[in-house]
Amino acid sequence: MKRGLFVLVSFFAVARVSAAAELPIHGFLQAASAYRLTRPAACPRPQRLACAEDFVLGEGRARLELSPRGDRWSLMTKGELTWDAVGGEVDGELREGYLDLKFPALDVRAGRQVITWGVGDLVFITDVFPRDWVAFISGLPLEYLKKGSDAVSATGHWAGTSLQVVLIPRFEADTLPAAGGRLAFHDPMAAIERRRTDDPSPALERTEAGLRLFGNIGGWDASLYAYRGFFHSPAGEPEPGPRLRLFFPPLSVYGASVQGAALGGVVSVEAGYYDSRSDRSGGNPAVENSSGRLLAGYQRELVPDLTASGQYSVQVMQDHDAYMSARGPGMAKRAEARHVLTLRLTQLLLHQTLRLGLFALASPNEGDWYAGPEARYQITDAFSATLGVNAFGGPRRTEYGQFEGNSNVYAVARYAF
Amino acid sequence: MKRMLCGWIVGLTMVAGAATAPAQAPGGEEIMRRSHLAMYYPGEDMRARITMRLVSRDGGERVREMTMTRRTVKAGGEQRYFIFFHRPPDVRDLAFLVWKYPGRDDDRWLYVPALKLVRRIAASDKHTSFVGSDFSYEDVSGREPEDDAHKLLRDDTVVGRDAWVVESVPRESGSADFSRKLSWIDKATGLPLKEEYYDRRGDQVRVFTAEELKEVQGFWTVTRRVMKNVQSGHRSEAVLADVRYNQKLSPDLFSERALRAPPVELTR
Numbered sequence: 001m002k003r004g005l006f007v008l009v010s011f012f013a014v015a016r017v018s019a020a021a022e023l024p025i026h027g028f029l030q031a032a033s034a035y036r037l038t039r040p041a042a043c044p045r046p047q048r049l050a051c052a053e054d055f056v057l058g059e060g061r062a063r064l065e066l067s068p069r070g071d072r073w074s075l076m077t078k079g080e081l082t083w084d085a086v087g088g089e090v091d092g093e094l095r096e097g098y099l100d101l102k103f104p105a106l107d108v109r110a111g112r113q114v115i116t117w118g119v120g121d122l123v124f125i126t127d128v129f130p131r132d133w134v135a136f137i138s139g140l141p142l143e144y145l146k147k148g149s150d151a152v153s154a155t156g157h158w159a160g161t162s163l164q165v166v167l168i169p170r171f172e173a174d175t176l177p178a179a180g181g182r183l184a185f186h187d188p189m190a191a192i193e194r195r196r197t198d199d200p201s202p203a204l205e206r207t208e209a210g211l212r213l214f215g216n217i218g219g220w221d222a223s224l225y226a227y228r229g230f231f232h233s234p235a236g237e238p239e240p241g242p243r244l245r246l247f248f249p250p251l252s253v254y255g256a257s258v259q260g261a262a263l264g265g266v267v268s269v270e271a272g273y274y275d276s277r278s279d280r281s282g283g284n285p286a287v288e289n290s291s292g293r294l295l296a297g298y299q300r301e302l303v304p305d306l307t308a309s310g311q312y313s314v315q316v317m318q319d320h321d322a323y324m325s326a327r328g329p330g331m332a333k334r335a336e337a338r339h340v341l342t343l344r345l346t347q348l349l350l351h352q353t354l355r356l357g358l359f360a361l362a363s364p365n366e367g368d369w370y371a372g373p374e375a376r377y378q379i380t381d382a383f384s385a386t387l388g389v390n391a392f393g394g395p396r397r398t399e400y401g402q403f404e405g406n407s408n409v410y411a412v413a414r415y416a417f
Numbered sequence: 418m419k420r421m422l423c424g425w426i427v428g429l430t431m432v433a434g435a436a437t438a439p440a441q442a443p444g445g446e447e448i449m450r451r452s453h454l455a456m457y458y459p460g461e462d463m464r465a466r467i468t469m470r471l472v473s474r475d476g477g478e479r480v481r482e483m484t485m486t487r488r489t490v491k492a493g494g495e496q497r498y499f500i501f502f503h504r505p506p507d508v509r510d511l512a513f514l515v516w517k518y519p520g521r522d523d524d525r526w527l528y529v530p531a532l533k534l535v536r537r538i539a540a541s542d543k544h545t546s547f548v549g550s551d552f553s554y555e556d557v558s559g560r561e562p563e564d565d566a567h568k569l570l571r572d573d574t575v576v577g578r579d580a581w582v583v584e585s586v587p588r589e590s591g592s593a594d595f596s597r598k599l600s601w602i603d604k605a606t607g608l609p610l611k612e613e614y615y616d617r618r619g620d621q622v623r624v625f626t627a628e629e630l631k632e633v634q635g636f637w638t639v640t641r642r643v644m645k646n647v648q649s650g651h652r653s654e655a656v657l658a659d660v661r662y663n664q665k666l667s668p669d670l671f672s673e674r675a676l677r678a679p680p681v682e683l684t685r
Contacts, residue, residue, distance in 0.1 A: 026509060069681045090549075100678060107678055114533045118646070143531035157674055214673070217523060221537065221673070233539040259537050266537040277499055299537075304553075351471055351651065352549030379477050381505035416506030 017079070027063040028416040034058075034139040041403025044190035046179035053182050058085040063095075074100045086182065096148050097161070107155045112148040115166060117212060117225060119259045119268040121344060122359065123313045125293045126225040126255035126272050128210075130232050132175040137183055138405055139410025140392055147172060151370040161366030166210035171200040171250060174232040177403075178207050183361050186402035188235050189333045198247040200230050220260035225272070228255040237286040249287045250277040268311075279349045282319025286327040290318040305348040307358040332397035339365050353378040368394025368401035445567035445583045445672040448503075448602050454493055455607030457559035458663035459636040462488040464683075467657055471550050474650030481505065481548045484683045488666050492598075494519050497671035498558065501683045510684070512676045517558055528676035535676055544594040550653035551623060553594065564592055570651040575601045595622065606630065606637040621647050634662045 028207030034057035043051035060083040067076045073193045078096040083089075098111030117251060118127040135144035149172055155164040177183035192245070206367045208229030213220060234246040255272030279287035292315075299309035318334035327333070342361045349356065355376045362369035374388030389409050443451075464486040471479045482503040489496050502512040525538040543555040565585040573582050582600040587593040594614075601611040613623035629641035638660055644650035649672040669675065 026506060027507070071681055074678075074681065081592075082606060102678065107674070146532055155674075162577075162584045162674065216673075221535075245491075261524055261537070261540065265539045299539045301539045301542045301545065304542050307539060348549075350480075351473075352546060362488075377509065378479075378505075384507065 008269070013379075023066060023068050025152045026065040026067075026417060028414050030060075030061040030063075030412060030414040032057055032059055032061065032140060032410065032412040034390070034408040034410035036405075037389070037407045037409055038405055040184035043184055043335070043405075044187060044292045045186070046190065046193050047184055047331075048180075049180060049182055050405065053086065055086050056182050057140065057410065059083060072102050076100070082216055094148075100178065105157050107154045110148050110151075113153065114146045114148050114151065115151065115210075116146065117210075117223070118255075119270050119297065120295050120313070121297065121309065121342065122361065123295055123309060123340060123342060125270050125295055125313075126223075126227070128227050128232065128251070128253055128404055130172040130174050131340060132184060134175050134177055134181070135178070137390060137392075137406055139388060139408055139412070139413060144185060147175065161213070164212040164214070165207075165208075166212075168208040168210075168229070171208065171230060171248065172232075173199075173204070173234065176233055176407075183403070184405040188328070188397075189238065190255070190397060192242050192244040194241055194243040195236075196243065196245060199247050205327050207255070220258045222258045223256065225253065225255040225257070227251075231276075231288060235288065237273065242365050248276035249279065251275065255293075260361055263298065263300075265298055268295070268297040268299075270295040282322035283326050285323075285328050285331065289320075289323050292316045292318070299317075300343075303381070305352065307344075307346045309344045311340075312344040313342075314338065315340075320325060327353040335365055337365070338363055338399075350377075363398070363400075365403060366401075367393075368398035370400045370403075382416055384412075384414050384416070386410075423539060443569075445569040445581075445585075446562070448569060448581050448607075449567045449585065449600070450563070451560045451609045452600070452602050452609060453559055455637070456609060456639070457496075458489055458492050458640070460489075460634070462486065462664055462666040463660065463668070464661045466653055467658040469548065469550055469614060469653060469655045470549075471653050472651070478551070479505070481508075481550070486666055486670060486683065488668070488671060495667075496558070499675060499679075499683070501679050509544040512679055513585055513631055514671060514673075514676050515558070516671070519561055523558075524675070526676060533677070535668075536634075540592045550655075551646050551654070552653055555593075556644065560593070564588060565598070570599075573601060580610055581605060591603045603627075603630075608637060608639055623647065631660075631662045636651055636662055 033088055034055055036054050040051050062081045063078060065078045067074060076096055076098055076169070080093050080095055082091050082093070088313045094112055094240065095111055097112045098109050098112060101108040115129045116127055117129070118274040129149055130147040131145050134145050139360070150170040151166055151168040151169050153164060153166045155162055177185040179187070211226040213224045228249060230248040232248065235249050237245045237247070239245050253272055255270065257264040257268070257270035259266065259268045271275060274293065275292045276288055276290045295311060295313040295314065297309060297311040301307045301308065315338045317336050322380070340361060340363050345358045347356045348354070357374045359372045360370070371391045372388060374386060376384060376386040378384045391407045392400050393405035394404070396402055396404070420684050438507045459540045464484065467483050467485055469481045475479050484503070486499045487496060496517045498515040498517065502508045502511045510530040512528040514526040523540040525540045527536050527538050528534070530630065537574055547554055565587050568584045570582045570584050573580050575656065580603055583602060584602045585598040587596070587602065590596065596617045597615040599613045600609050603610050608627060608630065609625065614623040616622050624645050624647055626641055626643050627638070627639040631638050631640045640655065640657045641659065643652060643654045670680065
């Protein structure tokens with residue numbers, strides 16, 4: 001609440017300064033709500049709110065954006081004030097706040113920033129940067145899936161080739177459904193209610209680092225990636241007490257992607273290797289094994305204003321035998337390879353003011369799926385309304401199957417200025 | 418939203434160079450070839466602030482505003498476009514990059530600022546509406562004259578200007594969203610003053626009119642153009658302001674770097 005007030009006061013302060021300096025102010029007011037379509041089958045005690053609450057989302061949100069620009073610099077600030085009607089809380093957040101400096105062959109960005117890598121559509125391999133899955137499951141607009149990182153990024157450009165170096169001194173984890181929240185999820189350690197989370201400490205040697213080398217080769221956008229840091233979703237390990245220790249195991253990712261026009265559409269390919277540095281033998285059941293990942297996608301405009309795209313991706317566990325012999329009772333029994341297929345259809349109508357979309361994802365071998373039909377109408381240039389469904393299904397220990405009880409219908413209204 | 422933006426492509430180049438009127442009337446093919454250069458290829462590069470109004474039959478209005486830059490790599494051939502959107506709010510700060518090649522599909526990229534995402538856009542269909550307007554991608558970046566057979570029909574005048582009337586028929590049916598087009602080409606500037614598009618049944622579908630011509634740095638430019646769908650009653654009006662040619666735009670402007678961090682003079 002205090003933080004919310006602070007942000008509110010800051011909003012007005014910024015608005016005054018901005019008006020004085022004749023800086024354009026932008027932002028939006030947004031109301032969003034999501035109603036549960038199905039009840040979770042059963043909720044363990046720490047998740048009882050998920051079984052009790054019909055609304056997975058009910059909030060009002062105000063954003064203020066200020067972005068002064070000079071010839072060699074620019075500043076971006078996006079602040080948000082959120083009123084959570086379900087929980088009755090007000091909170092403020094700086095979604096992005098960074099300074100850009102431009103040199104002849106170098107761009108530097110410092111501050112809280114969203115970093116996006118890779119060519120996947122809701123399938124992520126080299127994009128290891130933090131995500132908010134709670135926002136996604138709850139039906140907030142897609143931009144809320146990406147979280148900002150407090151980082152310094154420098155990109156050098158030489159002769160058509162660019163190299164980006166990212167340093168993230170403060171670790172930011174993915175936001176996932178957690179005990180005490182409104183979302184139900186599969187928790188193999190549900191019996192242990194006492195928990196603590198080890199944040200990777202902000203020590204120098206714990207700074208996350210990323211490298212991306214990219215350029216256009218023969219009409220194809222090609223990138224090489226390297227990342228050294230941590231898994232962004234926690235691993236859990238029981239301790240005496242009993243207590244569950246949640247921690248973020250070390251991770252390195254090496255990958256490559258290409259994207260270009262081919263076969264009458266756009267072809268994307270991305271591959272990566274996840275090196276789970278603290279569990280290279282695969283014998284620790286708490287820590288994700290090393291894996292190889294591959295993604296191939298194709299997008300095409302079928303007729304004017306109707307676009308279809310599809311993806312196939314596979315994730316192959318490196319030490320499946322070790323995983324099988326080490327996994328504990330109650331833990332998911334995962335296959336050596338997880339195959340995933342996705343489909344996206346987008347139809348634009350009424351002079352592109354009405355957008356009907358469908359995104360569907362399914363794993364043919366693990367049996368879980370997600371479907372997200374959505375209609376968005378731009379009532380005027382400033383007002384938009386969105387209605388959609390997030391439907392999850394499949395075995396309860398699978399990636400998307402565990403969210404079945406969170407399936408919802410959502411509505412978002414936004415006034416942007 | 419993402420797909421909606423796919424519609425937002427390439428730059429309105431309603432621009433023209435001064436074509437000298439020859440003593441004897443050239444043939445339809447020659448008139449259209451010159452008109453294509455006058456409309457889409459004047460200068461080495463150009464930039465303009467474009468305000469587009471989309472007006473429905475009942476008067477409902479939507480406004481799209483953008484800064485467009487264009488650089489010609491080869492006259493009559495390859496071009497690059499960079500478009501930065503100012504409004505409406507849901508596309509503000511969005512940037513579009515197009516590498517246009519004659520004879521094959523364009524390369525198109527879209528930068529989505531909220532996600533810091535540069536994405537390739539499928540560019541297979543050039544008849545898709547540009548930003549939801551009555552102009553198609555092809556209308557704004559130019560249909561290659563070789564794709565149609567052109568025949569000079571007669572002389573006419575349009576708002577006091579002498580014009581040739583040329584009939585164009587696609588060489589491959591299905592390659593265009595019209596089966597027949599009539600163009601009124603200004604004899605003095607080579608610019609199209611009016612165009613009528615007909616469907617397979619011979620019914621008129623769309624009508625283009627150049628409503629304002631200005632000479633900018635020696636290049637005649639259509640600074641106000643209207644495309645009306647006579648069947649739906651919807652029309653779109655594009656106004657070009659602050660037109661500048663030969664700014665010596667850097668090739669670096671037409672790159673991923675610029676998508677992610679556009680030059681400040683394009684964003685104001």
